[in-house]
Amino acid sequence: MQSICPSWKVRLLTLPIIIAVAAWFFVKPVRVILPEAAGVSCLSASVCVDDAARFREANELYAEGLAFVTPLLESIHGRPRVIFCASRACADSFGLGARSAVTLATFGTVIGPGAWKPYYVRHELIHYLQAERLGTLGLLFKPEWFVEGMAYGLSQDPRAPLAEPFESHRRRFLAWHAALVKQTVWQAAEGL
Numbered sequence: 001m002q003s004i005c006p007s008w009k010v011r012l013l014t015l016p017i018i019i020a021v022a023a024w025f026f027v028k029p030v031r032v033i034l035p036e037a038a039g040v041s042c043l044s045a046s047v048c049v050d051d052a053a054r055f056r057e058a059n060e061l062y063a064e065g066l067a068f069v070t071p072l073l074e075s076i077h078g079r080p081r082v083i084f085c086a087s088r089a090c091a092d093s094f095g096l097g098a099r100s101a102v103t104l105a106t107f108g109t110v111i112g113p114g115a116w117k118p119y120y121v122r123h124e125l126i127h128y129l130q131a132e133r134l135g136t137l138g139l140l141f142k143p144e145w146f147v148e149g150m151a152y153g154l155s156q157d158p159r160a161p162l163a164e165p166f167e168s169h170r171r172r173f174l175a176w177h178a179a180l181v182k183q184t185v186w187q188a189a190e191g192l
Contacts, residue, residue, distance in 0.1 A: 038093050040083055048083040050090035058084035065121035073129055080128045081108035103127040105136040122155035133186050142192055149173025
């Protein structure tokens with residue numbers, strides 16, 4: 001059996017570094033892992049902002065979101081990191097594009113400039129909790145009506161109707177949720 005030549009060993013060892021650097025530049029939501037390098041200030045372990053003058057507002061939204069989601073679905077085990085972008089430049093640096101907010105598994109959440117509202121933060125914390133309870137890969141195999149319908153339906157998003165397919169997802173999830181008898185939402189989700 002031949003051994004791998006030293007140059008191949010070096011290539012194999014540098015591959016993860018190359019992938020990480022490429023992800024940093026081309027998959028911008030990955031920047032939630034190290035937000036300070038993307039130009040925001042993390043003034044607590046869980047809340048980061050691009051405008052320090054708005055930290056108190058961001059912190060209050062974060063606290064309200066946790067207080068809302070916990071009794072509704074269960075407590076979040078980790079301390080999700082949420083990046084509140086007050087500027088479009090900040091949102092763009094995390095690759096939000098047309099989205100108002102995004103949660104990257106249990107790595108963190110970015111809230112865009114137009115999403116500094118309780119229901120947006122609740123929505124994203126529900127996505128965080130989904131990833132925590134169902135696993136990142138498990139969540140990929142759940143139906144969209146469940147994933148998005150739960151976030152829109154339970155966050156008390158006041159917008160009605162939502163753009164399709166999100167309004168249909170919300171209605172379908174709420175009907176499914178109302179039919180649960182003794183199972184928790186997480187137990188019932190296992191069968192989806």
